[in-house]
Amino acid sequence: MKRGMDVLVVGEAAISGTPRPIAWELLTAARQVVDAAGGTVTGLFLGSGIAAVAREWGTAGADRVIIADDPNLDGLMADAAAAALTRAIAVTKPDVVLIPGTTAGRDYAPMVAARLGTGLAADCSELAIDDGTLTATRSVLGGRALTKIRFLGDDPAMMTIRPGSFAKAEPGAREPAFETLQVPFAPDDLRMEHIETSPKGSSVSRLDSADIVVSGGRGLKEPIQFALVEDLANALGAAVGATRAVVDAGWRPHQEQIGQTGRSVSPRLYIAIGVSGAVQHNVGMQGSDYIVAINRDPDAPIFKIASFGIVGDLFEIVPALTAEVRNVKT
Ligand SMILES: Cc1cc2nc3c(=O)[nH]c(=O)nc-3n(C[C@H](O)[C@H](O)[C@H](O)COP(=O)(O)OP(=O)(O)OC[C@H]3O[C@@H](n4cnc5c(N)ncnc54)[C@H](O)[C@@H]3O)c2cc1C
CATH class of the missing domain: 3.40.50.620 (HUPs)
Structure with a gap:
């Protein structure tokens, strides 16, 4: 060259x-x-x-x-x-x-x-x-x-x-x-013509352009607990993401899956809740400006790429965080 x-x-x-x-x-x-x-x-x-x-x-x-x-x-x-x-x-x-x-x-x-x-x-x-x-x-x-x-x-x-x-x-x-x-x-x-591109209307379509993404993983234990992720996302005006483990389990739609076999996102802030940080997940979000991880295992791989880590029980931390965000916003 x-x-x-x-x-x-x-x-x-x-x-x-x-x-x-x-x-x-x-x-x-x-x-x-x-x-x-x-x-x-x-x-x-x-x-x-x-x-x-x-x-x-x-x-x-x-x-x-x-x-x-x-x-x-x-x-x-x-x-x-x-x-x-x-x-x-x-x-x-x-x-x-x-x-x-x-x-x-x-x-x-x-x-x-x-x-x-x-x-x-x-x-x-x-x-x-x-x-x-x-x-x-x-x-x-x-x-x-x-x-x-x-x-x-x-x-x-x-x-x-x-x-x-x-x-x-x-x-x-x-x-x-x-x-x-x-x-x-x-x-x-020109063998193809564009007809239209329309948003899907849910948080899914916002994932690509969201400034903040809140993602949940298997640490949430059962699908109903994903409400914790949704509550925090709503309080922050964020889009919701998920790991493959919870998508495969049928808790969330595939369109929300972040990672190698899902979507790639690079928001300003990515909050990973009960997500271990497998390499296949991380490749879809490691371009985020800031990554905050909440996980009770201090050795979870997610902490290696996190800008801020909170080691503890998500069931205590996430509701408190959501309440604090709402407090600050009112
Ligand atoms: C070819 C291939 C492609 C893949 N593609 C993807 C992909 O696109 N996206 C993807 O996400 N994965 C993908 N995977 C799967 C990936 O390897 C992981 O299995 C998956 O990301 C794990 O999901 P998880 O973090 O939700 O679950 P887990 O690995 O089970 O992690 C759960 C975490 O929750 C924590 N936890 C548990 N209870 C609590 C609590 N009370 N409080 C706080 N923390 C808690 C645990 O410490 C743990 O770290 C792929 C795998 C393969 C082989």
């Missing part, structure tokens, strides 16, 4: 129209590469009606922002998004392309890699510069092992990044140059 690495990072918007958490996280990842290796960060924001949010997003870490704002990009259907990203790569000639590991990103990333005749590393969670080359780490074998890979050759190193793997960059840090990207969409090439 040449000296310095120019990184192209893709941003997507959430249903609310604001950048998805992963969009901010990818700017952190891109800056990490460029700070270590030299080069520039170009942000490409894809979507329809996203020009204003793209501008704010770019200030969190890009040197240059390319805005692909086109009705054809509504809902980020794979054909359209692949056409836009392929065009942006042709224009910017990056060494590294970081793509959100979202449903949409996982659709269009392989299409672009195939068009360029290059490889694609899916679900990367750590990046590093090692002996001047880029390496990425990914979780494999059901989360029981981490594998490290090195990118060789001159083709762009393309990868999707697992949501929640990097801290979120804050807007206002840089003053990037902005430009728009014209994509020559060929109508016959």
